[in-house]
Amino acid sequence: MLKSIEKIAIFGAGAMGAAYAGLFTDNSDLGVYFTARGDRFNRLDGAVITVNGRDYKIPVAHPDRVDCPFDLVLVALKHHHLTQPVLQDIKALTGPDTLILSVMNGLESEKLLGHACGLEKIVPAIAVGIDAVHENNCFTYANPGRIIFGNDPVFFNGIDEDRLELVKNALDSGGIPNEISPDIIRVMWWKFMINVGVNQVSAVLGTPYGILRNLPEAQRLMVGLMQEVVALARHRGINLDASDIDQCMAMLNTLGLEGKTSMLQDMEANRKTEVEVFAGAVERMGKEDAIPTPVNSTFFNLIRAKEKIKTDNAK
Template sequence: MTIEKVSIVGMGSLGLIFGSFLMDKLGRENVEFVMDEKRLKRYSGVERHINGKKYDFKLVSENEKDSPADLIIFAVKSTGLEDAVEIVRNKVSDDTIIISLLNGITSEEIIGEALGKEKVIYTIAEGMDPIRTGHNLDYTKMGQVRIGIDKEIEEKKERLETVLEMFDRTGFPYKLEEDVMRRLWSKFMLNVGVNQVLMIYEGNYDTIQKPGPARDLMIDAMKEVITLAEKENIKITEADIDYYVSLIDSLNPEGMPSMRYDGIHKIKSEVEIFAGTVLKYGKKHGVPTPINQDIYDRIKEIESKY
């Protein structure tokens, strides 16, 4: 099997960054954004510029049938995952491969339960620094995906190899992970620190790139994830914190993660999949998580005023 047709659900920053890249490489007819009828009406005819280049994306309805995708990319927020699963259902065939760019450590399991675990390849997106203004998006770093399989199952290996062939053919930036679960938890650790702290401090990456209470809170929140990962037999160390802090320090200071945009637009954030998940694992293992408890409470207080 060769991946030619790609369906993406989610027109946020990640969806637009990777969607525009793949459209340039595979052609407009082979890269589509799938959405419900309401969004289709709202987005049809909307001009989008990415790094100054105009894109006329192919938009299709969730009701379209008999046109399955070779690859489905989930690029929605966790709060929209349930709806997204139903939106792409008509695009799934027995041979379809699925990757999720969602934050957190639970989306692959949710998608797999609904659409087929054998179809899902673990993927982590990191290192991008988008800035959105209306329907326009600019970035200096596209980032990359880390990809791998959680179990040495032949069918999973074949699907992984199919995705890698497409990545190599198009020049899509990626790194193959031998221990993808360790990388998934590492990215989760990053999000727990960065995304939540910037929402609380109402800042951009510059806020945590310099010494101060925001940077300290970010690192302390990340350290609680290390403790929980050890309980799950995931080997994360403080060297991983150092790696991710250096990654954040390399990003455009004016950029910000999606959770900060949630705060700006006063919409429900992903706190449940970040601090909320930390608290659940803390209870599971009997490990105190006071930093993330405080973060959780502070963000809930912010959201209560919307």
């Protein structure tokens, strides 16, 4: 039985992964590694990353060169990067007692990871409130946010309370705010609702948090997107309501004025966005449940059109 978490692998060396790697390095004696192969391994191995003005050299583990399993695997990838080969790389780092914590966007990563690595390893989780930004090879954040996680024996095999405490102890030692939720599936839907509203409006308008929280027209767009998520959630037995939208709007006031959503950062860098797991997922579920989702359908087309225009202009 796993006695403590001592060795952590982070999949994803973007803004969020870099922020967590820096926090673990600053505040704990835990062994923290990025994980990569191929050209990405060559770029990261021995490289210096800068987080909030401080330089770090995070060791990099190659999936084919791992002698013993990691205790905790933290997955901070974009959804479209969670391919079958990457799932196999994650599996290569796990053993019978390994726990897997995904802070990816959307509602699908835990199931994909569970099917590849074992549902009994999955600790359902979200990251909320972190405003990490990646620009010019430097990572910055004003607010580390918090990781919320918990046990869900309905969708997964269930992690006992002792192992949840091991995750909490590891995050505490890294100075990463966190909490254990008694209803993690509801919390995951709440975070999904936030992403659908805030990320997509920021990407279409091209605006940071400061403008989103002070522009009534932007707020109305966010509310319209999130209302469709609430309707889907309630139809599927998830207890979301209008007060959750109010809570989201209040949370915007805690984020840095110049902070940018991950989708806006992707749009500005001409990277593929995660619109398929936001508006695309809402649209798919709406068709399955016979619930109209016109606002999300409109945003799906807007964001895909912006992506294609930027791609064509970059050629």
